[in-house]
Amino acid sequence: MVEKIKTGISEFDEMLNGGFPKNRHIGFYGGPGTGKTTFTFEILYKGALMGEVGYYFTLEEPPEMIIENMETQFSEFRNIRDLVNKNMLIIQKNETYDINGIIQQIENGVLKYNVSRLVIDSLTIFKSLFSSEPEYRRGLIEFLNLLRTLDISVFPIIEAPTSSRESFEYSIEHYVLDGIINLYNIYRGETRIRALEIYKLRGTAHNTDIVPYRVTPRGIKVYVGEKLF
Numbered sequence: 001m002v003e004k005i006k007t008g009i010s011e012f013d014e015m016l017n018g019g020f021p022k023n024r025h026i027g028f029y030g031g032p033g034t035g036k037t038t039f040t041f042e043i044l045y046k047g048a049l050m051g052e053v054g055y056y057f058t059l060e061e062p063p064e065m066i067i068e069n070m071e072t073q074f075s076e077f078r079n080i081r082d083l084v085n086k087n088m089l090i091i092q093k094n095e096t097y098d099i100n101g102i103i104q105q106i107e108n109g110v111l112k113y114n115v116s117r118l119v120i121d122s123l124t125i126f127k128s129l130f131s132s133e134p135e136y137r138r139g140l141i142e143f144l145n146l147l148r149t150l151d152i153s154v155f156p157i158i159e160a161p162t163s164s165r166e167s168f169e170y171s172i173e174h175y176v177l178d179g180i181i182n183l184y185n186i187y188r189g190e191t192r193i194r195a196l197e198i199y200k201l202r203g204t205a206h207n208t209d210i211v212p213y214r215v216t217p218r219g220i221k222v223y224v225g226e227k228l229f
């Protein structure tokens with residue numbers, strides 16, 4: 001039996017039949033503003049509440065900006081900063097643009113803080129540090145193999161070129177990761193609907209619908225069983 005970890009987003013855990021398989025690599029794939037940071041941050045936050053240390057490694061936004069944004073979006077999560085001060089939530093930016101330096105920083109952080117859940121924001125930026133596609137493939141596979149030895153669940157973020165559902169493209173990450181969650185921003189007239197899909201997930205049965213979700217002050221709410229339109 002595959003051991004599971006709860007994301008803490010209750011309807012999403014239902015869709016996953018109890019949670020993500022533990023210590024796997026599950027990518028969050030979506031266009032700009034689809035909620036990749038928000039979604040993965042809540043998974044770390046809920047993990048921290050359950051005693052699991054979460055590590056948000058960003059190659060993009062400064063940590064302070066992420067904390068401020070999350071405190072605004074999740075205004076009823078009162079203890080975000082408290083968890084940061086207690087090292088239950090670690091939010092770090094890369095100190096170098098050297099590939100091996102970045103990998104070393106992540107490994108050091110995971111070991112130092114006894115991390116259980118790791119978000120990498122994003123593999124797309126990590127990829128841009130390589131000089132060619134084949135080098136990235138090789139580098140990514142080596143990096144993922146190293147992460148496998150660390151006893152952590154990893155949630156890499158992958159930026160999709162567009163946020164529309166119609167122009168979905170496969171990328172190398174779709175093949176090498178254990179699971180992929182697609183996040184969408186779907187325009188309907190004047191409004192924009194957020195939706196998610198468990199696109200691929202090794203090791204567990206799961207819901208295969210595209211389901212709407214909302215970001216609320218109390219956390220992400222997934223509307224399982226509701227139609228998109």
Ligand SMILES: Nc1ncnc2c1ncn2[C@@H]1O[C@H](COP(=O)(O)OP(=O)(O)O)[C@@H](O)[C@H]1O
Nearest residue numbers: 030031032033034035036037038039072073215
């Ligand atoms: N307080 C808020 N409540 C609900 N949604 C918000 C709030 N603040 C920002 N957002 C939405 O969240 C989006 C950013 O989400 P984010 O997780 O950063 O996306 P991504 O990481 O995929 O770019 C913004 O584009 C905005 O639409």
Ligand SMILES: [Mg+2]
Nearest residue numbers: 036037038121
């Ligand atoms: Mg983001």
